[in-house]
Amino acid sequence: MTPATETLPASRVQVSQGGPRRKSLCIALAGNPNTGKTSLFNVLTGLRQKVANYPGVTVETKMGHWRLGQALPPARVIDLPGLYSLDATSLDEEIARDVLLGRSQKLRQPDVVIAVVDATNLNRNLYLATQLIETGIATVVALTMFDLAERSGLHIDLQKLSTALGVQVIPVIAKRRSGLDELARAVLSAAAGAKENPTTGSLSRHWQSVHCESWQELLTARYKWIENVVAEAVVTNDAQQANLSERIDAVVTHRFFGTLILFLVMLLIFQTVFSWANLPMNLIDHVFSTLGTVIRAHMPAGILTDLLVDGVVAGVGGVVVFLPQILMLFLFITLLEDTGYMPRAAFFMDRLMGAAGLHGKAFVPLLSSFACAVPGIMATRTIENPKDRLATIMIAPLMSCSARLPVYTLMIAAFFSGQRVLGFISLGAVIIVGMYLLGIGVAIVVGWVLKHTVLRGPSPAFAMELPPYRLPNLSNVGHVLLARAGAFLTQAGTVILAMSILMWLLVTFPRSHAGSSGNEVALQVENSYAGRLGRQIEPLIAPLGFDWKIGIALISSFAARETVISTLSIIYNVGEDSTGTQSTSLTGAMRNARRADGSRAWTPLVAASLMVFFVLACQCMSTVAIVHRETNSWRWPLFMIGYMLVLAYVGSLITYQGGRLLGFG
Numbered sequence: 011m012t013p014a015t016e017t018l019p020a021s022r023v024q025v026s027q028g029g030p031r032r033k034s035l036c037i038a039l040a041g042n043p044n045t046g047k048t049s050l051f052n053v054l055t056g057l058r059q060k061v062a063n064y065p066g067v068t069v070e071t072k073m074g075h076w077r078l079g080q081a082l083p084p085a086r087v088i089d090l091p092g093l094y095s096l097d098a099t100s101l102d103e104e105i106a107r108d109v110l111l112g113r114s115q116k117l118r119q120p121d122v123v124i125a126v127v128d129a130t131n132l133n134r135n136l137y138l139a140t141q142l143i144e145t146g147i148a149t150v151v152a153l154t155m156f157d158l159a160e161r162s163g164l165h166i167d168l169q170k171l172s173t174a175l176g177v178q179v180i181p182v183i184a185k186r187r188s189g190l191d192e193l194a195r196a197v198l199s200a201a202a203g204a205k206e207n208p209t210t211g212s213l214s215r216h217w218q219s220v221h222c223e224s225w226q227e228l229l230t231a232r233y234k235w236i237e238n239v240v241a242e243a244v245v246t247n248d249a250q251q252a253n254l255s256e257r258i259d260a261v262v263t264h265r266f267f268g269t270l271i272l273f274l275v276m277l278l279i280f281q282t283v284f285s286w287a288n289l290p291m292n293l294i295d296h297v298f299s300t301l302g303t304v305i306r307a308h309m310p311a312g313i314l315t316d317l318l319v320d321g322v323v324a325g326v327g328g329v330v331v332f333l334p335q336i337l338m339l340f341l342f343i344t345l346l347e348d349t350g351y352m353p354r355a356a357f358f359m360d361r362l363m364g365a366a367g368l369h370g371k372a373f374v375p376l377l378s379s380f381a382c383a384v385p386g387i388m389a390t391r392t393i394e395n396p397k398d399r400l401a402t403i404m405i406a407p408l409m410s411c412s413a414r415l416p417v418y419t420l421m422i423a424a425f426f427s428g429q430r431v432l433g434f435i436s437l438g439a440v441i442i443v444g445m446y447l448l449g450i451g452v453a454i455v456v457g458w459v460l461k462h463t464v465l466r467g468p469s470p471a472f473a474m475e476l477p478p479y480r481l482p483n484l485s486n487v488g489h490v491l492l493a494r495a496g497a498f499l500t501q502a503g504t505v506i507l508a509m510s511i512l513m514w515l516l517v518t519f520p521r522s523h524a525g526s527s528g529n530e531v532a533l534q535v536e537n538s539y540a541g542r543l544g545r546q547i548e549p550l551i552a553p554l555g556f557d558w559k560i561g562i563a564l565i566s567s568f569a570a571r572e573t574v575i576s577t578l579s580i581i582y583n584v585g586e587d588s589t590g591t592q593s594t595s596l597t598g599a600m601r602n603a604r605r606a607d608g609s610r611a612w613t614p615l616v617a618a619s620l621m622v623f624f625v626l627a628c629q630c631m632s633t634v635a636i637v638h639r640e641t642n643s644w645r646w647p648l649f650m651i652g653y654m655l656v657l658a659y660v661g662s663l664i665t666y667q668g669g670r671l672l673g674f675g
Contacts, residue, residue, distance in 0.1 A: 137236060156189075298326075302319045330499070339415060363454075369395065380412075401460045
């Protein structure tokens with residue numbers, strides 16, 4: 011079957027070299043969530059964005075440029091947030107609707123709309139497409155996932171579908187770049203004929219003859235018309251075996267087996283992260299250690315050399331070493347998203363969310379928050395009810411984001427490495443799964459409290475789309491990993507670098523005239539500005555098992571969680587412990603660290619207490635800033651900081667003091 015495409019005369023597609031230059035077109039991509047809209051946008055514009063196989067990720071308008079022809083100016087392409095209809099019920103749907111109907115104050119109404127329709131789910135997707143066509147905007151239907159539809163036994167008559175809708179229908183396969191030329195010609199045709207040839211297909215004629223007394227009748231009539239069109243244009247191979255996705259879902263979404271599979275998937279991910287990341291981590295650690303040695307060998311001794319080696323190299327290197335683990339984590343998350351497992355996890359967890367009084371759509375932002383709370387909080391725009399949305403925002407930072415992973419890894423490497431559970435499962439992997447589950451559990455409890463007190467209100471039912479299972483798009487996976495690596499290294503080169511230099515200055519000044527022995531250097535750190543600040547808060551944090559050096563690291567971590575690593579690296583590299591012992595690694599320095607009375611500053615119980623603190627505390631200024639922007643108030647960000655700090659202190663106190671009572675001190 012060939013797509014229903016009109017081939018334009020050259021004079022209408024191309025602009026002569028001597029003629030006037032055509033105005034740049036504005037094209038909008040509109041479609042239901044999870045239809046491949048953002049993947050198509052990436053291919054058309056060459057831009058790269060995060061793509062996830064569940065609704066609610068693309069909540070802001072993205073823009074790029076698409077070259078439609080050699081002699082034409084690049085068209086401006088807008089990737090609108092996903093929406094199910096023009097009857098907007100959530101913030102992200104309102105954004106898309108306002109742009110499409112010309113109500114946006116920031117963006118002009120598009121000249122052409124590409125209605126992105128999933129070929130495997132025409133009955134649902136065509137609802138929005140028919141609404142777009144009825145507005146009178148020049149529309150082209152891009153039929154995505156056409157290959158999956160054919161493999162599923164669906165045979166779509168493109169000409170019949172195009173005739174029924176009254177617009178051109180172009181099948182596209184983004185990952186193969188198939189159908190893009192036909193789509194470009196259809197867009198130019200629609201733009202050229204928008205004013206002189208308004209839509210006259212059977213769709214327009216049908217709705218002109220339908221008289222409905224209520225919106226319910228119109229809704230029913232629209233879906234009935236769509237069903238008739240699909241029945242006429244699509245032939246299904248009834249002899250085909252049961253859909254593979256349905257057979258898999260019978261197990262994956264099962265009450266018992268679904269729980270077991272979800273837990274095993276999490277355990278397998280972290281077990282693999284620990285096993286595979288060791289080699290590149292050791293390599294990065296060796297590179298930074300060698301760099302510090304080279305700098306000392308080629309620069310004269312002095313304060314500048316100390317700053318570069320003990321401040322910049324030790325501080326930044328102490329964080330960058332965890333890049334392989336973070337990339338491993340995002341690799342598995344992206345693979346699970348691309349294969350279609352993540353929506354199943356959301357569907358399964360909705361039962362638990364509902365029991366806590368939270369909106370089912372809350373799971374999507376919370377799931378995003380495991381990567382970073384900032385996009386997770388932005389994704390709450392898909393939640394219609396303001397109280398439900400606010401409750402989700404308040405608990406999103408409790409999800410263990412990737413910034414916490416280096417802290418967990420450091421504690422495990424220092425005090426729990428090499429230990430096994432059941433003889434083959436890494437204790438470190440079990441601990442990390444425990445930290446993630448702790449964050450989830452506390453978030454559910456806090457959500458329940460909020461929904462039954464200050465944010466009281468019923469939670470509406472939640473319907474989630476379960477897309478078919480697919481092979482992961484390796485190109486997309488690669489782009490996601492490059493983007494995450496770039497973001498992490500950018501932060502290491504800005505926030506972490508700045509904090510490393512600041513903390514080095516605070517532990518180095520005021521400069522004493524002490525010598526270079528272990529006791530004298532330790533005295534220098536203790537009497538520094540940072541040391542004095544740590545001493546001031548030590549009585550407050552001592553019940554948690556923390557000394558003043560850990561206190562310094564905690565203070566720095568409120569700018570960004572990862573900076574606790576760089577701060578500890580600076581403290582223990584600049585200042586040897588009181589016995590004069592110097593370690594070449596941070597984990598070794600932590601094991602050797604002693605308090606003034608000779609007792610160990612770090613124990614497995616102290617490490618566990620610190621991890622619990624990091625699970626529950628709000629230590630990210632970026633998160634605070636985004637909450638302020640999304641709530642348009644400082645009241646809720648301050649409330650979030652306050653309640654999470656109290657939770658962190660109480661949780662850490664119970665962990666440390668309870669552990670001592672049980673004999674783990």
